[in-house]
Amino acid sequence: MQSNKINGRMFSDTITNADSVVTESSVITSSNNFRNSRVLIIGLGQLGLPIAKYVKEKGFDTYGYDIEQKAIERAEKVASIKRADSFSDFDVYIICVSTHKPDDIFTPQIDGLLYIAEEISRKAKNGAIVSIESTIPRGTSKKVFEMFSHRLHVVHVPHRWYALEEMEHGVNQLRVIGGVHDCCLRAALQFYTGDGNSSNSNDNENRNLGIPLHPVSDIEIAEITKIAENAHRYLQIAFAEDLYLYCKTNNLRFPELREAINTKWNVNILEPRDGIGGHCLPKDTRMFLQSSKSIKSKILTAALEVDQDYRRHRQSRVELEVLCKDIAK
Secondary structure, eight states, rough: OOOOTTEEEEEOEEEEOOOEEGGGSSOOOOOTTTTTTTTEEEOOSHHHHHHHHHHHHHHHHEEEEEESSHHHHHHHHOOOOOOOOOOOOSEEEEOOOOOOOOOEEEEEHHHHOOOOOHHHHHOOOTTTTEEEOOOOOOOOOHHHHHHTTSSSEEEOOOOOOOOGTTSSSSSSSEEEEEESHHHHHHHHHHHGGGGOOOSSSTOSSSOOOOOOOOEESSSSHHHHHHHHHHHHHHHHHHHHHHHHHHHHHHOOOOOHHHHHHHSTTOOOOOOOSSSSSSHHHHHHHHHHHTTTOOOOOHHHHHHHHHHHHHHHHHHHHHHHHHHHHHOOO
């Protein structure tokens, strides 16, 4: 078995098991460098549409799919993304679907992603790359790989895209990548970065996305990276909420205390607002808590309780203000 070195790490050319073999010959090789590749972005929402636009701008034959007809029409209108009628005959699949319950954005659920994986498994050609950019629980990538019967290359490249600061934190920034097997990682590195061998990511002879990546040795590390990042942010906000409640209980001015603390060079107390919301932080923090059956994070469990206390405090203040207005009338 031959081995290659990419970004300072060693990767074997072949993965084998009792049922299947995926070799270099079954994927897009360095001789064509993806220049004629067809790429399908699955999920054209807040994350998927910017990715589809970026992939198309890089010169790829780009298609989109979404269960919402309006999302597909928007992608066609604003970015000229072609509509995918089926999942057949693509070289790269980029999955950007939501991973929360449809009626509860705070609760993790990957049923939709697994359904997409089943569809890809039935229709994809051997050796295609499946890149999961959605935030997922630990172990999901390997589960998907098994669903593919080891025929396709599976990687996880969690996004770090931020809608409010797309110029600074858009699609093209340093991100983490992990592969189920070495050949999965190597193939995806070629697609995302060109293996670092091209100084011009738009060169038709060496087409790639030009996205800088930080490879990790285990795909579960990539999975945990994203949810741990957001869990850490959740902790930061929860501490600010906790400090705010402390000030209220002890008759101290929180804004002044926060300003005084933040004069220290390595401290940044955040400003608590209406509670920890949004599509990511609550869901991903719960996803992290559920990622281990043998040990639970006590500090994150406490942070969830703090946020609930803070929300109750905020609600009681709103109710009191409404009552005072009614009395004043």
